[in-house]
Amino acid sequence: MSNGYHCGVLFAALAVSSFGVCSQHALASGLSASDRPQVIEAIVEGLSKDYVFPEMVPPIAEALRKGLAAGRYDQDELGAFADAVTADLRAAGRDRHLRLRVAPQGPAADVPAVREPPDMDRMRMFGAGSNFGMSRLEVLPGNVGVLEVSGFHPVEFAAQRISDAMAFLADTDALIIDLRRNGGGAPETVAFLATYFFPEVPRVTLIELRDRDGRVKEAITTAPMVPGRRYLGRPVYVLTSKKTVSAGEEFAYDLQAHGLAVVVGEVTAGGANPGADQRVHPQFKLFVPTMQAISPKTQGNWEQVGVTPDAEVPAVSALAEAHRRAIDRLLESIDYPPRRAALEQAKSTLASGD
Numbered sequence: 327m328s329n330g331y332h333c334g335v336l337f338a339a340l341a342v343s344s345f346g347v348c349s350q351h352a353l354a355s356g357l358s359a360s361d362r363p364q365v366i367e368a369i370v371e372g373l374s375k376d377y378v379f380p381e382m383v384p385p386i387a388e389a390l391r392k393g394l395a396a397g398r399y400d401q402d403e404l405g406a407f408a409d410a411v412t413a414d415l416r417a418a419g420r421d422r423h424l425r426l427r428v429a430p431q432g433p434a435a436d437v438p439a440v441r442e443p444p445d446m447d448r449m450r451m452f453g454a455g456s457n458f459g460m461s462r463l464e465v466l467p468g469n470v471g472v473l474e475v476s477g478f479h480p481v482e483f484a485a486q487r488i489s490d491a492m493a494f495l496a497d498t499d500a501l502i503i504d505l506r507r508n509g510g511g512a513p514e515t516v517a518f519l520a521t522y523f524f525p526e527v528p529r530v531t532l533i534e535l536r537d538r539d540g541r542v543k544e545a546i547t548t549a550p551m552v553p554g555r556r557y558l559g560r561p562v563y564v565l566t567s568k569k570t571v572s573a574g575e576e577f578a579y580d581l582q583a584h585g586l587a588v589v590v591g592e593v594t595a596g597g598a599n600p601g602a603d604q605r606v607h608p609q610f611k612l613f614v615p616t617m618q619a620i621s622p623k624t625q626g627n628w629e630q631v632g633v634t635p636d637a638e639v640p641a642v643s644a645l646a647e648a649h650r651r652a653i654d655r656l657l658e659s660i661d662y663p664p665r666r667a668a669l670e671q672a673k674s675t676l677a678s679g680d
Contacts, residue, residue, distance in 0.1 A: 357407050361607065362399050366390050368606035369411070369426065376616050378538045378599055382419050389418035404428045404609055420630060421615060422571070422597035429603075429611040444603065446480065453479040459511070460487045462504065463494055467672035469665075470652045471498035472645070478511030478573040481518050488519050489553040496555050499660070500652035506567040506591060506641050508574030513546045513600060513619070516577045521548040522557045523586045532580045533627075535600065535617040543617060561655045563648035566591035566633060567641035572598075576619065578633045583623045588651065589635040591644035598629035650676050 370387045377383055393399055393414045401407040408426045415424040453459070462474035473491055478484065495501060517532055524530055535544040564578045564587045575594045581587035599615035606612045619627050639647050653673045660666055 357402055357404055357609070359400075362407070363394060365407075365426075365607045365610055366394050366399070366411070369415075369612055372604040372606055372612055372614055376602075376604070376614050378601070378615050378618055379419070379421070380538055382421070386415060386418045386424075389414050408610060421599070422595055422630075423599055423601060423613060423615045425613045426606070427611055427613070428609060429605070449480055450483055453477075453483050458484040458487045459508075459515075460484075460491050461507070463491055465495075465498060466502075466649055467675060468649070468653045468656060468669045469497075469499045470649055470656075470672075471495040471501045472504060473501065474504035474507070475519070475574070475577075476507050477509050478513075478515035478519075478577070480512050481515040484512075484515050485518055488515075492519075492522050492552075492557065493554045495557070498560075499656050500561040500563070501557060502563045502565060502645065502648045502652065503577075503587070504565045504645065505570045505574045505578060506565050506644065508570050508577075510572030510574055510597070513573060513576065516573050516580070517546050518549050518552065520577060520580050521552045523562060523581060524548050524556070524584070525558065526551075526556065530584070531622050533576060533619045533621060536620055537617060561652050562587040563652060564589045565641075565644040565648060566594050566635055567644070568592045568595060568632075569641075570633075571595035575628050575633050579621065579628050582633065582636065583621055588637065588648075589633060590637045590648045590651070591635050591639060592641045593634055593638070594628065594632040596628060596630045596632040598627040646676065 369390060370383070373383045373386060374380070390411065393410070398414070399407055399410050401410060405428055408428050411426045412424070415426065416422060456476060458479040459475050459477040460473070461476040462472060464472045466472060473495060513533060513535075520532060529550065530548045531545045532548065533546040534542045535546065537543050562581065564581055566575075566578050566589055570578065570591075571594065575596075575598065578587075578589050578594065582589050598619050600617050600619060601613055601615035603611045604614055621627060637647060637651070650673070653669050653676070657666065657669050657673070660669065
Protein backbone atom coordinates (compact mmCIF):
# COMPACT_ATOMS: atom_id res chain seq x y z
CA MET A 327 0.00 0.00 0.00
CA SER A 328 1.56 3.27 -1.04
CA ASN A 329 1.89 6.26 1.20
CA GLY A 330 -0.56 9.07 0.51
CA TYR A 331 2.24 11.59 0.25
CA HIS A 332 4.42 9.53 -2.04
CA CYS A 333 1.67 9.20 -4.61
CA GLY A 334 1.09 12.94 -4.41
CA VAL A 335 -2.28 12.62 -2.70
CA LEU A 336 -3.05 14.01 0.73
CA PHE A 337 -5.88 15.36 2.77
CA ALA A 338 -5.05 19.07 2.68
CA ALA A 339 -4.95 21.03 5.88
CA LEU A 340 -7.19 24.09 5.78
CA ALA A 341 -5.01 25.83 8.34
CA VAL A 342 -2.50 27.98 6.48
CA SER A 343 0.38 26.94 8.68
CA SER A 344 -0.14 23.18 8.52
CA PHE A 345 2.67 20.93 7.29
CA GLY A 346 5.18 23.63 6.60
CA VAL A 347 3.12 25.75 4.26
CA CYS A 348 4.35 29.30 4.39
CA SER A 349 2.02 32.05 5.49
CA GLN A 350 -0.09 33.68 2.79
CA HIS A 351 1.45 37.00 3.75
CA ALA A 352 5.03 35.83 4.26
CA LEU A 353 6.30 36.94 0.85
CA ALA A 354 6.68 40.46 -0.44
CA SER A 355 4.32 42.03 -2.92
CA GLY A 356 5.16 41.57 -6.57
CA LEU A 357 2.13 40.61 -8.64
CA SER A 358 1.71 42.55 -11.85
CA ALA A 359 -1.57 43.27 -13.60
CA SER A 360 -0.55 40.96 -16.45
CA ASP A 361 0.11 38.11 -14.01
CA ARG A 362 -3.45 38.02 -12.68
CA PRO A 363 -5.25 36.71 -15.79
CA GLN A 364 -2.41 34.25 -16.37
CA VAL A 365 -2.89 32.79 -12.90
CA ILE A 366 -6.66 32.58 -13.33
CA GLU A 367 -6.36 30.75 -16.64
CA ALA A 368 -3.72 28.40 -15.22
CA ILE A 369 -6.12 27.59 -12.37
CA VAL A 370 -8.91 26.80 -14.84
CA GLU A 371 -6.55 24.59 -16.84
CA GLY A 372 -5.41 22.77 -13.73
CA LEU A 373 -8.97 22.12 -12.60
CA SER A 374 -9.92 20.93 -16.07
CA LYS A 375 -7.09 18.38 -16.00
CA ASP A 376 -7.33 17.02 -12.48
CA TYR A 377 -10.33 18.17 -10.43
CA VAL A 378 -12.34 15.19 -9.18
CA PHE A 379 -15.61 16.99 -9.98
CA PRO A 380 -15.23 18.01 -13.65
CA GLU A 381 -18.84 19.19 -13.82
CA MET A 382 -17.93 21.95 -11.37
CA VAL A 383 -15.13 23.39 -13.52
CA PRO A 384 -17.35 25.54 -15.79
CA PRO A 385 -19.12 27.38 -12.93
CA ILE A 386 -15.80 27.85 -11.12
CA ALA A 387 -14.18 29.19 -14.29
CA GLU A 388 -17.09 31.57 -14.82
CA ALA A 389 -16.87 32.85 -11.25
CA LEU A 390 -13.11 33.41 -11.45
CA ARG A 391 -13.31 35.23 -14.77
CA LYS A 392 -16.13 37.42 -13.45
CA GLY A 393 -14.11 38.13 -10.34
CA LEU A 394 -11.14 39.14 -12.46
CA ALA A 395 -13.26 41.40 -14.66
CA ALA A 396 -14.92 42.98 -11.62
CA GLY A 397 -11.56 43.86 -10.09
CA ARG A 398 -11.89 41.60 -7.04
CA TYR A 399 -8.35 40.34 -7.61
CA ASP A 400 -6.76 43.75 -8.19
CA GLN A 401 -4.27 43.08 -5.42
CA ASP A 402 -0.57 43.70 -5.71
CA GLU A 403 0.18 41.84 -2.50
CA LEU A 404 0.51 38.11 -3.16
CA GLY A 405 -1.33 36.89 -0.07
CA ALA A 406 -4.28 39.22 -0.58
CA PHE A 407 -4.62 38.05 -4.19
CA ALA A 408 -4.50 34.39 -3.14
CA ASP A 409 -7.08 34.95 -0.39
CA ALA A 410 -9.51 36.65 -2.79
CA VAL A 411 -9.18 33.91 -5.40
CA THR A 412 -9.53 31.19 -2.76
CA ALA A 413 -12.76 32.71 -1.48
CA ASP A 414 -14.29 32.56 -4.97
CA LEU A 415 -12.92 29.07 -5.64
CA ARG A 416 -14.60 27.73 -2.53
CA ALA A 417 -17.85 29.63 -3.01
CA ALA A 418 -18.28 28.52 -6.64
CA GLY A 419 -17.03 24.97 -6.11
CA ARG A 420 -18.58 24.44 -2.67
CA ASP A 421 -15.32 22.70 -1.79
CA ARG A 422 -13.33 23.58 1.34
CA HIS A 423 -10.18 21.97 -0.08
CA LEU A 424 -9.80 24.24 -3.10
CA ARG A 425 -7.12 26.75 -2.29
CA LEU A 426 -4.61 29.07 -3.93
CA ARG A 427 -1.63 29.84 -1.76
CA VAL A 428 1.60 31.75 -1.91
CA ALA A 429 4.46 29.31 -2.31
CA PRO A 430 8.24 29.56 -2.22
CA GLN A 431 9.50 30.92 -5.54
CA GLY A 432 9.56 28.20 -8.15
CA PRO A 433 10.44 27.94 -11.83
CA ALA A 434 8.02 29.19 -14.41
CA ALA A 435 6.32 26.12 -15.82
CA ASP A 436 6.51 25.51 -19.56
CA VAL A 437 3.02 24.06 -19.22
CA PRO A 438 0.70 25.74 -16.69
CA ALA A 439 -0.76 23.82 -13.78
CA VAL A 440 2.06 21.30 -13.36
CA ARG A 441 1.47 18.93 -10.45
CA GLU A 442 4.31 19.10 -7.94
CA PRO A 443 5.34 16.44 -5.41
CA PRO A 444 5.29 17.49 -1.77
CA ASP A 445 8.53 18.71 -0.22
CA MET A 446 9.26 15.95 2.28
CA ASP A 447 12.30 17.67 3.80
CA ARG A 448 10.20 20.73 4.53
CA MET A 449 7.45 18.57 6.01
CA ARG A 450 9.93 16.80 8.26
CA MET A 451 11.32 20.09 9.58
CA PHE A 452 7.87 21.50 10.19
CA GLY A 453 6.57 18.33 11.83
CA ALA A 454 9.48 18.14 14.24
CA GLY A 455 8.35 21.44 15.70
CA SER A 456 5.02 19.96 16.79
CA ASN A 457 6.17 16.46 17.82
CA PHE A 458 4.69 15.27 14.52
CA GLY A 459 1.17 16.00 15.65
CA MET A 460 1.27 14.30 19.06
CA SER A 461 0.53 17.51 20.94
CA ARG A 462 -0.65 16.36 24.35
CA LEU A 463 -0.39 13.17 26.37
CA GLU A 464 -1.99 12.88 29.80
CA VAL A 465 -3.81 10.55 32.18
CA LEU A 466 -6.84 12.15 33.82
CA PRO A 467 -8.38 11.12 37.15
CA GLY A 468 -10.10 7.77 36.86
CA ASN A 469 -7.27 6.42 34.66
CA VAL A 470 -8.68 8.04 31.52
CA GLY A 471 -6.01 8.74 28.91
CA VAL A 472 -5.90 11.80 26.66
CA LEU A 473 -4.07 12.01 23.35
CA GLU A 474 -4.30 15.26 21.42
CA VAL A 475 -3.46 14.92 17.73
CA SER A 476 -3.04 18.30 16.03
CA GLY A 477 -2.19 16.89 12.60
CA PHE A 478 -1.49 13.66 10.73
CA HIS A 479 2.06 14.16 9.48
CA PRO A 480 3.60 11.70 6.98
CA VAL A 481 3.56 8.23 8.48
CA GLU A 482 7.29 7.71 8.04
CA PHE A 483 7.84 10.63 10.42
CA ALA A 484 4.87 10.19 12.76
CA ALA A 485 4.70 6.42 13.30
CA GLN A 486 7.29 6.32 16.08
CA ARG A 487 5.62 9.19 17.95
CA ILE A 488 2.23 7.49 17.63
CA SER A 489 3.52 4.14 18.87
CA ASP A 490 5.29 5.83 21.80
CA ALA A 491 2.06 7.62 22.74
CA MET A 492 0.00 4.43 22.54
CA ALA A 493 2.55 2.60 24.69
CA PHE A 494 2.20 5.32 27.34
CA LEU A 495 -1.59 4.96 27.23
CA ALA A 496 -1.68 1.15 27.05
CA ASP A 497 -2.87 0.59 30.63
CA THR A 498 -5.51 3.30 30.81
CA ASP A 499 -9.11 2.17 31.21
CA ALA A 500 -10.57 4.59 28.67
CA LEU A 501 -9.13 6.95 26.08
CA ILE A 502 -10.01 10.39 24.76
CA ILE A 503 -8.50 11.40 21.40
CA ASP A 504 -8.65 15.16 20.98
CA LEU A 505 -8.93 16.31 17.37
CA ARG A 506 -10.43 19.74 18.05
CA ARG A 507 -7.39 21.52 16.56
CA ASN A 508 -6.58 18.91 13.92
CA GLY A 509 -5.90 20.49 10.53
CA GLY A 510 -5.57 17.36 8.40
CA GLY A 511 -2.71 15.45 6.83
CA ALA A 512 -1.91 12.02 5.45
CA PRO A 513 -4.50 9.23 5.15
CA GLU A 514 -1.82 6.60 5.74
CA THR A 515 -1.13 8.14 9.14
CA VAL A 516 -4.84 8.13 9.96
CA ALA A 517 -4.84 4.42 9.15
CA PHE A 518 -1.76 3.75 11.28
CA LEU A 519 -3.30 5.31 14.40
CA ALA A 520 -6.73 3.80 13.68
CA THR A 521 -5.18 0.32 13.50
CA TYR A 522 -4.65 0.38 17.27
CA PHE A 523 -8.44 0.26 17.72
CA PHE A 524 -9.19 -2.59 15.29
CA PRO A 525 -8.62 -6.32 15.91
CA GLU A 526 -5.51 -7.67 14.21
CA VAL A 527 -7.48 -9.63 11.61
CA PRO A 528 -9.06 -9.10 9.24
CA ARG A 529 -7.48 -5.94 7.91
CA VAL A 530 -10.14 -3.34 7.20
CA THR A 531 -10.40 -0.96 4.26
CA LEU A 532 -11.11 2.42 5.82
CA ILE A 533 -11.26 4.60 2.73
CA GLU A 534 -11.22 4.03 -1.01
CA LEU A 535 -9.74 6.82 -3.11
CA ARG A 536 -11.79 7.03 -6.31
CA ASP A 537 -10.93 9.11 -9.37
CA ARG A 538 -13.23 11.42 -11.32
CA ASP A 539 -14.58 8.39 -13.23
CA GLY A 540 -15.42 6.51 -10.04
CA ARG A 541 -12.56 4.02 -10.32
CA VAL A 542 -10.82 2.94 -7.12
CA LYS A 543 -7.20 4.10 -7.42
CA GLU A 544 -6.06 3.26 -3.91
CA ALA A 545 -7.46 1.57 -0.82
CA ILE A 546 -6.36 2.88 2.58
CA THR A 547 -6.44 -0.09 4.96
CA THR A 548 -5.54 -0.75 8.55
CA ALA A 549 -1.89 -1.66 8.95
CA PRO A 550 -0.80 -5.33 9.07
CA MET A 551 0.80 -4.65 12.44
CA VAL A 552 1.54 -1.88 14.90
CA PRO A 553 4.14 -1.76 17.67
CA GLY A 554 2.89 -2.64 21.13
CA ARG A 555 -0.62 -3.54 22.24
CA ARG A 556 -3.79 -2.58 20.46
CA TYR A 557 -6.35 -0.57 22.39
CA LEU A 558 -9.29 -2.99 22.40
CA GLY A 559 -12.36 -3.55 24.55
CA ARG A 560 -12.22 -0.19 26.31
CA PRO A 561 -14.24 3.02 25.88
CA VAL A 562 -12.82 5.44 23.30
CA TYR A 563 -14.01 9.01 22.73
CA VAL A 564 -13.03 11.35 19.90
CA LEU A 565 -13.32 15.12 20.37
CA THR A 566 -14.20 17.34 17.41
CA SER A 567 -14.79 21.00 16.66
CA LYS A 568 -15.90 22.99 13.66
CA LYS A 569 -12.17 23.44 12.94
CA THR A 570 -11.52 19.70 12.74
CA VAL A 571 -10.96 19.10 9.06
CA SER A 572 -9.87 16.67 6.40
CA ALA A 573 -7.77 13.80 7.76
CA GLY A 574 -8.87 14.75 11.27
CA GLU A 575 -12.43 14.26 10.14
CA GLU A 576 -11.54 10.97 8.51
CA PHE A 577 -10.22 9.52 11.76
CA ALA A 578 -13.40 10.50 13.62
CA TYR A 579 -15.56 9.24 10.74
CA ASP A 580 -13.76 5.89 10.50
CA LEU A 581 -13.97 5.04 14.19
CA GLN A 582 -17.56 6.23 14.43
CA ALA A 583 -18.63 4.27 11.34
CA HIS A 584 -17.12 1.06 12.72
CA GLY A 585 -18.63 1.54 16.18
CA LEU A 586 -15.24 1.90 17.85
CA ALA A 587 -15.58 5.39 19.37
CA VAL A 588 -18.10 7.91 20.59
CA VAL A 589 -17.63 11.29 18.91
CA VAL A 590 -18.12 14.25 21.25
CA GLY A 591 -18.08 17.92 20.28
CA GLU A 592 -19.13 19.93 17.23
CA VAL A 593 -19.97 19.09 13.63
CA THR A 594 -16.69 19.17 11.72
CA ALA A 595 -15.65 21.36 8.79
CA GLY A 596 -16.69 19.08 5.92
CA GLY A 597 -13.58 18.66 3.75
CA ALA A 598 -13.22 15.07 2.58
CA ASN A 599 -11.43 14.75 -0.71
CA PRO A 600 -7.64 14.41 -1.02
CA GLY A 601 -5.54 15.88 -3.77
CA ALA A 602 -2.25 17.47 -4.73
CA ASP A 603 -0.54 20.80 -5.29
CA GLN A 604 -0.17 22.27 -8.75
CA ARG A 605 2.29 25.01 -9.67
CA VAL A 606 0.15 27.56 -11.51
CA HIS A 607 2.65 30.43 -11.35
CA PRO A 608 6.22 30.84 -10.08
CA GLN A 609 4.77 32.31 -6.88
CA PHE A 610 1.53 30.34 -6.44
CA LYS A 611 0.37 26.80 -5.90
CA LEU A 612 -3.17 25.52 -6.24
CA PHE A 613 -4.44 22.62 -4.14
CA VAL A 614 -6.76 20.50 -6.29
CA PRO A 615 -8.80 17.56 -4.95
CA THR A 616 -8.06 14.73 -7.35
CA MET A 617 -9.89 11.86 -5.62
CA GLN A 618 -13.06 11.19 -3.70
CA ALA A 619 -12.57 9.54 -0.32
CA ILE A 620 -15.35 6.97 0.03
CA SER A 621 -15.92 4.73 3.05
CA PRO A 622 -16.81 1.16 2.03
CA LYS A 623 -18.60 0.90 5.36
CA THR A 624 -21.03 3.77 4.65
CA GLN A 625 -20.60 4.26 0.89
CA GLY A 626 -20.31 7.95 1.66
CA ASN A 627 -18.05 10.53 3.25
CA TRP A 628 -18.13 13.79 5.18
CA GLU A 629 -17.74 16.21 2.25
CA GLN A 630 -19.67 19.46 2.86
CA VAL A 631 -21.68 17.92 5.73
CA GLY A 632 -18.95 17.19 8.27
CA VAL A 633 -18.90 14.46 10.89
CA THR A 634 -21.91 14.65 13.19
CA PRO A 635 -21.02 13.94 16.83
CA ASP A 636 -22.81 11.27 18.83
CA ALA A 637 -22.88 13.83 21.65
CA GLU A 638 -23.07 17.35 20.27
CA VAL A 639 -21.68 19.90 22.73
CA PRO A 640 -19.62 23.09 22.34
CA ALA A 641 -16.00 22.27 21.57
CA VAL A 642 -14.84 23.99 24.74
CA SER A 643 -16.93 21.54 26.81
CA ALA A 644 -16.08 18.39 24.86
CA LEU A 645 -13.19 17.17 27.02
CA ALA A 646 -15.15 17.44 30.27
CA GLU A 647 -18.17 15.76 28.65
CA ALA A 648 -16.09 12.87 27.33
CA HIS A 649 -14.32 12.48 30.68
CA ARG A 650 -17.67 12.34 32.47
CA ARG A 651 -19.02 9.76 30.02
CA ALA A 652 -15.88 7.64 30.36
CA ILE A 653 -16.14 7.59 34.15
CA ASP A 654 -19.82 6.62 34.00
CA ARG A 655 -19.00 3.77 31.61
CA LEU A 656 -16.19 2.53 33.80
CA LEU A 657 -18.35 2.60 36.93
CA GLU A 658 -20.66 0.16 35.15
CA SER A 659 -17.89 -2.40 34.68
CA ILE A 660 -15.25 -1.99 37.41
CA ASP A 661 -15.92 -3.71 40.74
CA TYR A 662 -12.50 -3.51 42.43
CA PRO A 663 -13.11 -1.23 45.46
CA PRO A 664 -9.99 0.99 45.24
CA ARG A 665 -10.57 1.60 41.52
CA ARG A 666 -14.24 2.36 42.10
CA ALA A 667 -13.32 4.79 44.86
CA ALA A 668 -10.97 6.63 42.49
CA LEU A 669 -13.69 6.77 39.85
CA GLU A 670 -16.26 8.07 42.33
CA GLN A 671 -13.83 10.75 43.44
CA ALA A 672 -13.17 11.77 39.85
CA LYS A 673 -16.90 11.92 39.17
CA SER A 674 -17.48 14.05 42.24
CA THR A 675 -14.70 16.44 41.23
CA LEU A 676 -16.13 16.81 37.72
CA ALA A 677 -19.62 17.43 39.09
CA SER A 678 -18.34 20.17 41.39
CA GLY A 679 -16.48 21.86 38.53
CA ASP A 680 -13.18 21.96 40.45
